[in-house]
Amino acid sequence: MSQGLTVAFLGIDGIGKSTLCRAFEERVRESGQEVVTVTWRSALEETAAPWPAVPLQQLWLESFRTLYGAGLRDGEPLDIPRGYDDWRDNDWERHLAAEPVMGNKASGALAAAFVEIAGNVLLASEVTRKALARGAIVVQESYPIKHVLKELAVAERLAGEGTGGEGGEGGDPAAAAVGELTRTLRGLLDLVFGSSLLRPDVGILVDGPSSYAYRWRTAQNGAVGALEDYGPAGERSEESFSRMQDETAKLFREYADSWGWIVHQVDDGGVEANTARGLAALCAHPELARRLGAPARPGDVTA
Ligand SMILES: Nc1ncnc2c1ncn2[C@@H]1O[C@H](COP(=O)(O)OP(=O)(O)OP(=O)(O)O)[C@@H](O)[C@H]1O
Numbered sequence: 265m266s267q268g269l270t271v272a273f274l275g276i277d278g279i280g281k282s283t284l285c286r287a288f289e290e291r292v293r294e295s296g297q298e299v300v301t302v303t304w305r306s307a308l309e310e311t312a313a314p315w316p317a318v319p320l321q322q323l324w325l326e327s328f329r330t331l332y333g334a335g336l337r338d339g340e341p342l343d344i345p346r347g348y349d350d351w352r353d354n355d356w357e358r359h360l361a362a363e364p365v366m367g368n369k370a371s372g373a374l375a376a377a378f379v380e381i382a383g384n385v386l387l388a389s390e391v392t393r394k395a396l397a398r399g400a401i402v403v404q405e406s407y408p409i410k411h412v413l414k415e416l417a418v419a420e421r422l423a424g425e426g427t428g429g430e431g432g433e434g435g436d437p438a439a440a441a442v443g444e445l446t447r448t449l450r451g452l453l454d455l456v457f458g459s460s461l462l463r464p465d466v467g468i469l470v471d472g473p474s475s476y477a478y479r480w481r482t483a484q485n486g487a488v489g490a491l492e493d494y495g496p497a498g499e500r501s502e503e504s505f506s507r508m509q510d511e512t513a514k515l516f517r518e519y520a521d522s523w524g525w526i527v528h529q530v531d532d533g534g535v536e537a538n539t540a541r542g543l544a545a546l547c548a549h550p551e552l553a554r555r556l557g558a559p560a561r562p563g564d565v566t567a
């Protein structure tokens with residue numbers, strides 16, 4: 265049996281990665297091949313064995329605890345559950361996303377970035393590689409460098425406030441050192457996510473203006489989600505969303521360019537036309553064209 269193939273989607277929050285991903289999965293299924301979508305979140309639900317399920321659950325919980333846990337709500341410390349089951353059953357993820365936390369610490373956001381990397385090392389080794397060994401096409405609908413970059417953006421903002429650099433009170437004695445390590449880690453992400461463990465065989469950047477993403481996301485969910493703006497640094501607004509997304513989009517373009525990824529530029533021409541165009545761009549990749557052949561229905565890939 266031939267070795268499988270990994271395909272990863274990168275792009276800002278709400279720009280249409282999952283939408284394109286669903287169409288791609290369908291296209292792979294039509295070709296008669298196995299397609300597996302691997303996300304950390306789905307692995308939490310589907311992995312039964314204690315290894316890697318328990319560390320994946322604990323690291324998931326700790327990624328939120330580190331990111332938010334130093335902050336205050338209504339002047340009170342957050343009492344995030346110690347156990348994963350309690351966290352999940354009481355819907356803490358939604359609870360944390362609902363409002364900004366105040367007085368948060370840069371150290372937590374930087375630690376969250378390390379936790380994120382740790383979780384993805386396990387996911388890639390223990391979940392993705394197993395599906396690949398079966399010969400499946402493994403899809404990652406949101407390449408995890410996205411979350412790490414956002415956590416580092418929050419860390420840098422909080423470090424700036426902690427040193428008094430952005431109108432803060434200058435009350436965090438660790439802020440300058442945490443800010444320095446944050447920038448060092450960002451400089452290493454190219455190596456970490458370009459490593460043979462984490463980098464996909466085929467990558468696609470879904471690129472487009474944050475104003476579209478904001479419109480589409482709020483139409484979809486009524487609000488933006490956790491870490492889609494600087495909520496963990498106490499800022500919740502459309503402007504905060506745009507700033508977070510525009511900053512990360514610029515970095516995504518640089519990574520996609522240096523890794524030689526496909527770039528799909530979305531426009532305001534509707535979901536169907538954008539999906540058809542994105543799918544055509546993705547399936548034109550030589551390795552995918554070889555495995556998938558011509559589309560089952562020619563209409564599928566014409567805009
Ligand atoms: N080209 C488009 N035109 C209009 N709406 C779109 C377009 N693409 C996606 N949408 C809508 O935008 C919303 C967000 O899309 P989607 O969930 O695919 O984004 P995403 O990039 O996966 O977001 P996330 O980063 O949060 O996973 C959905 O409601 C989707 O239907």
Ligand SMILES: [Mg+2]
Nearest residue numbers: 281282405406
């Ligand atoms: Mg998505």
